Amino acid sequence: MYQPDFPPVPFRLGLYPVVDSVEWLTRLLDTGVRTLQLRIKDKRDDEVEEDVIAAIALGRRYHARLFINDYWRLAIKHQAYGVHLGQEDLETTDLSAIRAAGLRLGVSTHDDMEINVALATRPSYIALGHVFPTQTKQMPSVPQGLEQLTRHIARLADYPTVAIGGISLARTPEVLAMGVGSIAVVSAITQAADWRLATEQLLALAGVGDE
Numbered sequence: 001m002y003q004p005d006f007p008p009v010p011f012r013l014g015l016y017p018v019v020d021s022v023e024w025l026t027r028l029l030d031t032g033v034r035t036l037q038l039r040i041k042d043k044r045d046d047e048v049e050e051d052v053i054a055a056i057a058l059g060r061r062y063h064a065r066l067f068i069n070d071y072w073r074l075a076i077k078h079q080a081y082g083v084h085l086g087q088e089d090l091e092t093t094d095l096s097a098i099r100a101a102g103l104r105l106g107v108s109t110h111d112d113m114e115i116n117v118a119l120a121t122r123p124s125y126i127a128l129g130h131v132f133p134t135q136t137k138q139m140p141s142v143p144q145g146l147e148q149l150t151r152h153i154a155r156l157a158d159y160p161t162v163a164i165g166g167i168s169l170a171r172t173p174e175v176l177a178m179g180v181g182s183i184a185v186v187s188a189i190t191q192a193a194d195w196r197l198a199t200e201q202l203l204a205l206a207g208v209g210d211e
């Protein structure tokens, strides 16, 4: 039973691009994307605050679900729609502050044990990865593949799920066929020869998410 300890998200979040700049967010919102993440790595809070503020304002203007990766203090300070955290991030995060501020929470998982940890926090959604090999992030674990992804989705039943890692346009139909509610992608859009066409094609397959 889906009873998160944070505000709920729709069962299907649809196409979920993960990008590292406000420029990318603007382009994607203009193309019709409604679930997105700002993922900037390895900077101090004061170096990213301006971008976080601009991203949150854009998300509001487009009535989009804009998640801030990692920078949970800034996400709270500027009232983002949500925050995305990995397992290691969870160890250094004040979850009750996120909860008290009314932000949605997404949590990364890579195996059954990490799903146990994620479920214990009762987040708004659970991300499952990495499904396929990825060049975008160095991963200590092996790709889980479609078989394990299906098993995890079955276990999570009515929990909103997001698949991530190596998901290309060509692989999108088989990932969606496993019953996942959302596909999070980086390179399928940012490295595409024609990012707009790629986004439109991915949106046609994964949708914008439920209301």
Ligand SMILES: Cc1ncc(COP(=O)(O)OP(=O)(O)O)c(N)n1
Binding pocket: 018, 037, 039, 041, 069, 070, 084, 085, 086, 087, 089, 106, 108, 127, 128, 129, 137, 162, 164, 184
């Ligand atoms: C939707 C989604 N899923 C997984 C991740 C990865 O989060 P994390 O494991 O904390 O790694 P970093 O992105 O912080 O490097 C994500 N960002 N988004």
Ligand SMILES: Cc1ncsc1CCOP(=O)(O)O
Binding pocket: 018, 129, 130, 133, 134, 135, 136, 137, 164, 165, 166, 167, 184, 185, 186, 187, 188
């Ligand atoms: C941030 C992140 N977390 C797990 S895989 C990944 C990167 C996904 O990027 P791509 O879609 O290019 O494989």
Ligand SMILES: [Mg+2]
Binding pocket: 069, 070, 084, 085, 086, 089
């Ligand atoms: Mg993280």
